[in-house]
Structure formats: C-alpha cells, structure tokens
Amino acid sequence: MNDVVEAGAGAAGAVQDLVGRSNRLGSDPRVTNYAGGNTSAKGSATDPVTGEPVELLWVKGSGGDLGTLTEQGLAVLRLDRMRALVDVYPGEEREDEMVAAFDYCLHGKGGAAPSIDTAMHGLVDAPHVDHLHPDAGIAIAAAADGEKLTAEIFGDEVVWVPWRRPGFQLGLDIAAIKAANPQAVGCILGGHGISAWGDTSAQAEERSLSIIRRAEEFIASRAAARGEHPFGAVRPGYEPLPDAERRARAAALAPVIRGLASVDAPQVGHFTDSEPVLDFVARERLLPLAELGTSCPDHFLRTKVKPLVVDVPTSATVEETVTALRTAHEAYRADYAAYYERGAAVARARGEEPPAMRGADPAIVLVPGVGMFSFGRNKQTARVAGEFYVNAINVMRGAETISTYAPIAETEKFRIEYWALEEAKLRRMPAPKPLATRVALVTGAASGIGKAIAARLAAEGACVVVADLDAAKASAAAAELGSADVAIGVAVDVSSEAAVRAGIQEAVLAFGGVDLVVNNAGLSLSRSLFETTEADWDLQHNVMAKGSFLVSREAARVLVDQGMGGDIVYISSKNSVFAGPNNIAYSATKADQAHQVRLLAAELGQYGIRVNGVNPDGVVRGSGIFASGWGANRAAVYGVPEEKLGEFYAQRTLLKREVLPENVANAVFALCTSDFSHTTGLHVPVDAGVAAAFLR
Structure with missing residues (x-):
C-alpha cells in the first residue's frame, strides 16, 4: 500500500499538519459542528525499542473537538496491528468488540482514547482522511434520493455509501468503495456526513472543502429555481414577536420549561432566537418535520430524536402557553417512553439488553414566535444542543429543497442513542461537582x-x-x-x-x-x-x-x-x-x-x-465596603491604625482569627x-x- 506519509516528512511534521488542518476545518461551522467529525494522518516514525521505522496512524481521539484539537487529543496506533484486526473481525453483530481491540494497537502510551471512527481512517488506503458533518453534506445524506443526487452533483468523484452505524464495518465499507473507485476523492455517508482523502494534508483539506462547496452551490441553485420556501408558508399568527416582547415572553416561559425539562434530572438551559429558528417555528411544515426528528447521529445524541413543540399562536397568553406546555410535555414523555420500549424490544430480539431509559424529558423545546430552549447537564452542553438543532434545521431545509427529508429509521436511532459504547462513554465522564446544574x-x-x-x-x-x-x-x-x-x-x-x-x-x-x-x-x-x-x-x-x-x-x-x-x-x-x-x-x-x-x-x-x-x-481584606471609607471610620472609632483594623478585629474574637x-x-x-x-x-x-x- 502506498498510503503512508514518507518517513522523511517526519512524524512531527505530519502531526503538526494534521492539527493545523483539524483546527481550520473545526473552526468553521459550515464544515462541521462542535466535537463533530474526525481527521487523521498516517506516517512513519522510529520505534524507540527496535530503532526501526514503524507506520503509525494519528487520529482524533474520542470526544475531542476539531476546532480546539491539540497533539494530546490524538490517538496514536500502529497501522500493521490495526489492519491485522481485519483478520480477527467477528462480523457486524459483534463489531463493538473492535473498539476494545484498538487498545492493543496503540503505540507507546497511545495518546487519547481511540474513537469508534478509528477504522474509517486506518483501513482507508490514503495518507490523510477527513470525516466531517457539514449541513450541506448531511442534507444530501438525509435526502430520500441521496444516492441519485450524489451522482448528479459529483459524478464519479464522490461515491455514495449507504447508511451504516459508525464502526468497524463502516470502515471496511469505505475502504472497499475507495478501492473499487480509484478516481474518487471522497464519499457521502448516507444519513451521516462526508469523508474525503488525499495524498497530502493540503489535498485532503481542499477536497473536503470542495465537496462541501459543491453541495452548498447545488442546494442554492435548486432553492433559487424552486421559488417557494421548503418549509411552506408562514402560518398567520405564528410570526416572530418583536424583539423586546419576544425576550420578555421567553424569560417568562423559561423557568417553567426548565422545570419540565428537569423532571428526570436537573438541567441547565439556553435560549436561541436566531433567524433560522424563528423562521422554522413559524412555518406550515414545522410539526411534520419536527416529528421526523434529526438525522445525523451527532445531532440526535445531543438533541434527542425529536423536539417538543408547543403549537400555540403568539396571541396566546403566557398562562395559556404554560398550559399547552404542560400538556405537550406529558405527551412527549409518554411518546418517548413508547419509543424506548419499541427500540428495547427490537434489541432484545437480537439478544441484546439495552441500558435503562436515561430520561424522557426533551432536550429541545420549540415555541413559535419566541424561539428555542435547549437543555443539558451544563451550560455548554445546553448551548451545543441548541447549535446542533440549528444544524438539523439547516439539514432539513437543504434536503427539502433538493428532495424530501428522510432521516434514518427509528430503530437505527435507538441503536445509537442506547449503544453500549455510548453508555460506556457516559460512564467515563467525571463525577459532577456538588453544584453542577445549579x-x-x-x-x-x-x-x-x-x-x-x-x-x-x-x-x-x-x-x-x-x-x-x-x-x-x-x-x-x-x-x-x-x-x-x-x-x-x-x-x-x-x-x-x-x-x-x-x-x-x-x-x-x-x-x-x-x-x-x-x-x-x-x-x-x-x-x-x-x-x-x-x-x-x-x-x-x-x-x-x-x-x-x-x-x-x-x-x-x-x-x-x-x-x-x-x-x-x-x-x-x-x-x-x-x-x-x-x-x-x-x-x-x-x-x-x-x-x-x-x-x-x-x-x-x-x-x-x-x-x-x-x-x-x-471582613477587611478585599472588602469594597472597607475600602470605600468604612475601614477608616471604624479604625477611628476603635482608635487603631486603619492597616491594623483586621488584626484588631481578630484579637477581639474567641478564635483570634481574621475573617x-x-x-x-x-x-x-x-x-x-x-x-x-x-x-x-x-x-x-x-x-x-x-x-x-x-x-x-
């Protein structure tokens, strides 16, 4: 295989190029979302034990963010050992076992923990590989005729890969498709995102950006030709409220919504009233599209499979909206519990016992005329959940512009949301601090x-x-x-x-x-x-x-x-x-x-x-009151120098300690x-x- 950076380029150079590329790609929200996607480079380094060259894979580790990635966030694996896993792969029904097997492929201390997407990078015959979640790319990936559209937009340069849950088998699929299509520079992953590769770091980056740009241009051209809004007309009475009134209404509703979103576990909230959100919640097709849920696994892991929508006009009073909220929340919890039971039944039929239901409260709440409330275990998680739902809105708009929005099946969403590997990742999270969520x-x-x-x-x-x-x-x-x-x-x-x-x-x-x-x-x-x-x-x-x-x-x-x-x-x-x-x-x-x-x-x-x-x-030291003249006055009352006032107070206490x-x-x-x-x-x-x- 000619898929490794020349040893002369140096491991340090390969890593430096990879981190730079990752940061550029990850800092542009059009390219990928927070903590979404991963990048890799293959290169040669000297084995400190044998002194011989060894081929390595550097790939973004589990849970990292491309925009802020550093060398410490990379997993480092030996390519020979990782590729040898193909010979012991037990098949898709047991592919989760391969994540633990990656630990036996680590070089030295191995850096960060390898992610589920490691196979996608190690098995593909290219020195540099990108996997990203751009809205435009997912719009094609989540379109009902995504395969046909991929060929129409890219010809044979970008190949369609049918939906498959991230994992070892997906890595094998992409490797096989690349081998069968030597002219291809990347692929659209059904229901998921895009991948691109190159002989150099710069080439991989350019190809990733080119795929995204061409997808955006195609969607824009179809939008211009279409004429009508893909979400339908604005519903009368559902238009955005004026700024001051909207924020006042949001502030009145937020505590009630937060309480409802915290029935199972306390949550921190975030409010978004950006133009994409206000436009979406005003449109005729809000309810059916919201009901379909999000598409990309990165999205629904943070937003849940679908949002809670409060379908009331802006003329409703706060009290009427609260009543509708409580009714909608009760229905949402029942619907989510039913979703869990359906998914759990399918899992048990496969001989698997899914984790217990994590909670039935919504992570996203949409209120027409007002905006979106998103929730998480801390402010960052809540904010990012909102950002991901904006990504989902963009995906739905793009897919509906060029075709029909068709997210992955409910059973597949459940398999990912209640994935044993996802559960293990949650267990690895540090214990919350005493005042977390407060x-x-x-x-x-x-x-x-x-x-x-x-x-x-x-x-x-x-x-x-x-x-x-x-x-x-x-x-x-x-x-x-x-x-x-x-x-x-x-x-x-x-x-x-x-x-x-x-x-x-x-x-x-x-x-x-x-x-x-x-x-x-x-x-x-x-x-x-x-x-x-x-x-x-x-x-x-x-x-x-x-x-x-x-x-x-x-x-x-x-x-x-x-x-x-x-x-x-x-x-x-x-x-x-x-x-x-x-x-x-x-x-x-x-x-x-x-x-x-x-x-x-x-x-x-x-x-x-x-x-x-x-x-x-x-309390003298650091006190604004004492610094504003109070200290001088009290010192005068007690007949001590102002700089000795703290000591004076301490000496009159039983413990003789300054407060x-x-x-x-x-x-x-x-x-x-x-x-x-x-x-x-x-x-x-x-x-x-x-x-x-x-x-x-």
Missing part, C-alpha cells in the same frame, strides 16, 4: 465578599450571574471565572424594582432559570445617631433591606415557576444582633435583612425553597449543599467567635 445569582459580586462567593460557587460547578451596580466591573469579574458558559456579568441596581427584574430576566435567558440567590450587595456609612441624615438612612435601607426584598421576591417567582426548590442566602452581619457605636443605619438594616431570612423561610418552605443567612464580622471573604464564601457553599437539605431559617456566624453576637 444557577447562582450573586449581588454585589464584583468585589469583596460577593466576588469570593461567586468564585467558590463557580469552582463547585454552578453557573454564576455576577450582579453589580457597575456593569464593567461585573463583566470583568465574570470573565475571571471563565467563559459565558460559566459566568456572565449583569448591571443591577438592587434598589430599583425595574433593574432587579431586568437582571433576573438576563439570568433566566442566559441559563434557563435561577436556583441559588445570594443577597450580598451592600454599603455602610459609619456615623453616630446625630450625624446620620435621612438620606444616609434611606440609602442604607434602599440598598440592603429594600434591595434584598426586591431580589428575593423576583427570584422567588422564578424558583416557584421552576418547581425545583432552591436556596436564598442573605449576607447579613454580626451587627444584626450586636449593638456597636456609630452604626445605627447599617446595623438596623442588617437586622431587617436577618428577619427577612426568618420570614421568607416560613413563607417559601412549601415550595422547597430554603432561606438562610450568614453573619460575618470584620476573610473566602470564609464567608465557604459558609454560603455549605448552606447550599445537600448536607443542609433539611435546614432553613438558620443564621451562621462567620466572625471567628464574637460572644456578644451569639444568637439567643
């Missing part, structure tokens, strides 16, 4: 205690909304925690009802809802009774007493609509029970907050919502874990022991 809103989170709380919650797996009066600081603090899949910054003046509602709306649209609210925003003016003005009093109470009330009220609406319980935590103060000098406005409002904890715990317990408080004292923002964050985290599942109405002192502030 969405936290922290006020005053751009500095000090709030920032430490936000950091701790994010580190424990929560999605975090960093709310602060200063938008720029909020965004900067959120960026320190990670990408927008981890945290976002929002500007919120907690003393303004409108601003609080807007902030809660942003949180809901970003992550689907809210589970954990921390009332931390505050300020302090250290003044005696006679120096405290009415404006001082109002400012303190507006920000902390009124602000906490507004945030708790608006967040509680979301928590109740979700029906998933939740936590509200107040960062009060030891001053809520301790009477100190020159501090009337601050201490009085902290006492107000402390009693809000008790009142809300009593009122919200029926919804499974826990309300607790944390009473810190003397840091991280100590408060630790208490908040503890209160929100399952260890405190039966605790509400509690105030936790974080003051290193101030006897005068002991709760009685």
Whole structure:
C-alpha cells in the first residue's frame, strides 16, 4: 500500500499538519459542528525499542473537538496491528468488540482514547482522511434520493455509501468503495456526513472543502429555481414577536420549561432566537418535520430524536402557553417512553439488553414566535444542543429543497442513542461537582465578599450571574471565572424594582432559570445617631433591606415557576444582633435583612425553597465596603491604625482569627449543599467567635 506519509516528512511534521488542518476545518461551522467529525494522518516514525521505522496512524481521539484539537487529543496506533484486526473481525453483530481491540494497537502510551471512527481512517488506503458533518453534506445524506443526487452533483468523484452505524464495518465499507473507485476523492455517508482523502494534508483539506462547496452551490441553485420556501408558508399568527416582547415572553416561559425539562434530572438551559429558528417555528411544515426528528447521529445524541413543540399562536397568553406546555410535555414523555420500549424490544430480539431509559424529558423545546430552549447537564452542553438543532434545521431545509427529508429509521436511532459504547462513554465522564446544574445569582459580586462567593460557587460547578451596580466591573469579574458558559456579568441596581427584574430576566435567558440567590450587595456609612441624615438612612435601607426584598421576591417567582426548590442566602452581619457605636443605619438594616431570612423561610418552605443567612464580622481584606471609607471610620472609632483594623478585629474574637471573604464564601457553599437539605431559617456566624453576637 502506498498510503503512508514518507518517513522523511517526519512524524512531527505530519502531526503538526494534521492539527493545523483539524483546527481550520473545526473552526468553521459550515464544515462541521462542535466535537463533530474526525481527521487523521498516517506516517512513519522510529520505534524507540527496535530503532526501526514503524507506520503509525494519528487520529482524533474520542470526544475531542476539531476546532480546539491539540497533539494530546490524538490517538496514536500502529497501522500493521490495526489492519491485522481485519483478520480477527467477528462480523457486524459483534463489531463493538473492535473498539476494545484498538487498545492493543496503540503505540507507546497511545495518546487519547481511540474513537469508534478509528477504522474509517486506518483501513482507508490514503495518507490523510477527513470525516466531517457539514449541513450541506448531511442534507444530501438525509435526502430520500441521496444516492441519485450524489451522482448528479459529483459524478464519479464522490461515491455514495449507504447508511451504516459508525464502526468497524463502516470502515471496511469505505475502504472497499475507495478501492473499487480509484478516481474518487471522497464519499457521502448516507444519513451521516462526508469523508474525503488525499495524498497530502493540503489535498485532503481542499477536497473536503470542495465537496462541501459543491453541495452548498447545488442546494442554492435548486432553492433559487424552486421559488417557494421548503418549509411552506408562514402560518398567520405564528410570526416572530418583536424583539423586546419576544425576550420578555421567553424569560417568562423559561423557568417553567426548565422545570419540565428537569423532571428526570436537573438541567441547565439556553435560549436561541436566531433567524433560522424563528423562521422554522413559524412555518406550515414545522410539526411534520419536527416529528421526523434529526438525522445525523451527532445531532440526535445531543438533541434527542425529536423536539417538543408547543403549537400555540403568539396571541396566546403566557398562562395559556404554560398550559399547552404542560400538556405537550406529558405527551412527549409518554411518546418517548413508547419509543424506548419499541427500540428495547427490537434489541432484545437480537439478544441484546439495552441500558435503562436515561430520561424522557426533551432536550429541545420549540415555541413559535419566541424561539428555542435547549437543555443539558451544563451550560455548554445546553448551548451545543441548541447549535446542533440549528444544524438539523439547516439539514432539513437543504434536503427539502433538493428532495424530501428522510432521516434514518427509528430503530437505527435507538441503536445509537442506547449503544453500549455510548453508555460506556457516559460512564467515563467525571463525577459532577456538588453544584453542577445549579444557577447562582450573586449581588454585589464584583468585589469583596460577593466576588469570593461567586468564585467558590463557580469552582463547585454552578453557573454564576455576577450582579453589580457597575456593569464593567461585573463583566470583568465574570470573565475571571471563565467563559459565558460559566459566568456572565449583569448591571443591577438592587434598589430599583425595574433593574432587579431586568437582571433576573438576563439570568433566566442566559441559563434557563435561577436556583441559588445570594443577597450580598451592600454599603455602610459609619456615623453616630446625630450625624446620620435621612438620606444616609434611606440609602442604607434602599440598598440592603429594600434591595434584598426586591431580589428575593423576583427570584422567588422564578424558583416557584421552576418547581425545583432552591436556596436564598442573605449576607447579613454580626451587627444584626450586636449593638456597636456609630452604626445605627447599617446595623438596623442588617437586622431587617436577618428577619427577612426568618420570614421568607416560613413563607417559601412549601415550595422547597430554603432561606438562610450568614453573619460575618470584620471582613477587611478585599472588602469594597472597607475600602470605600468604612475601614477608616471604624479604625477611628476603635482608635487603631486603619492597616491594623483586621488584626484588631481578630484579637477581639474567641478564635483570634481574621475573617476573610473566602470564609464567608465557604459558609454560603455549605448552606447550599445537600448536607443542609433539611435546614432553613438558620443564621451562621462567620466572625471567628464574637460572644456578644451569639444568637439567643
């Protein structure tokens, strides 16, 4: 075989070219979707044991993403051993065993775990192979007459491969088709995607892009000739709502939808109202096309086999839409359970016992006039699920433009969704962190205690909304925690009802809802009774007493609509029970907050919502309040230098320890874990022991 890069090219060069090609292909959404497809190169390296040349295959490992692939994400296998597997292949009915056999073909430590598509790359007689999932390519692959269209578009340069589940047999099929068609540069994989190959990395890449470009041009030409929209006309009353009204409606519906999508397991949400989505949900053929489900295995593994559609006009009220949602969700769960039972019965007839049903809730919910809600175990998974359904819409539009959309059979979808190899991949995933799937809103989170709380919650797996009066600081603090899949910054003046509602709306649209609210925003003016003005009093109470009330009220609406319980935590103060000098406005409002904890715990317990408080004292380092002049004032009251104030506070405690923002964050985290599942109405002192502030 002349299918290996010359040894003189060097293993390092082959790998470098492969990674570069992969990153270019994977960074273009027209070429492939996130974590979709795989690429490979074959080359010669020196065996460190024998000193002799050895032929190797470098291929993207299981679960990797082409756009961000590095050398560490490649699986490295010996070609001679991998190709010898053909002689021991037990047949399609046992082909899953071949994935474990790849481990015996690894070179050295082998790099990443080999994926199911490894055979497609190793068995094909070409030095460089690409397998991709472009929308245009899948549109042909999912068309009713895809084989005929492939010949019409590409002649004999690109060959049709009938649908076959990814695996060793598909690798053998493609290898045989390439051998029988030496003029071919690639193939269309029925119901799946495309593959292309080349003698050089550049040639393989160019051929992949050429196949995609020609498919796109063919679809565009048919669309221009067709004249009418492939999804039918827009249904009157189903047009997209105006922007502001649409987002307000989405925010009102999102908590309810998230609660429904989380019946079997808690989910994080993502909202999409892009033009392709809004157009699809407005069209006459929405229901029949959505019912057919997605096509490409990469799609339905993330979107489930089909979405939940709420078939109501935009004139419906929120309440009417919610009623329709609940009815549709009940029907969806029953339909999915029936799908599982049909697939399981077929599997058992083959002598296989499928994994237990993973859950009957939808991953995609479509609402005409509003958009799409997608769900997953974290924000990235939810966002990617939405992106994949947009890919599915593009595929349906392309297939309906050139033919009729005809996804793979339901039995084949079940075989992949409940594949033993897919189940094994799920079991290999790391255990979720304690706050995984939870969405936290922290006020005053751009500095000090709030920032430490936000950091701790994010580190424990929560999605975090960093709310602060200063938008720029909020965004900067959120960026320190990670990408927008981890945290976002929002500007919120907690003393303004409108601003609080807007902030809660942003949180809901970003992550689907809210589970954990921390009332931390505050300020302090250290003044005696006679120096405290009415404006001082109002400012303190507006920000902390009124602000906490507004945030708790608006967040509680979301928590109740979700029906998933939740936590509200107040960062009060030891001053809520301790009477100190020159501090009337601050201490009085902290006492107000402390009693809000008790009142809300009593009122919200029926919804499974826990309300607790944390009473810190003397948090000097990193504190925005102390830095704004409060520290200087308190130091003057106690007659110590300002830089020694933290030490002073520590020495008056029983434990003689200075309290840091991280100590408060630790208490908040503890209160929100399952260890405190039966605790509400509690105030936790974080003051290193101030006897005068002991709760009685």
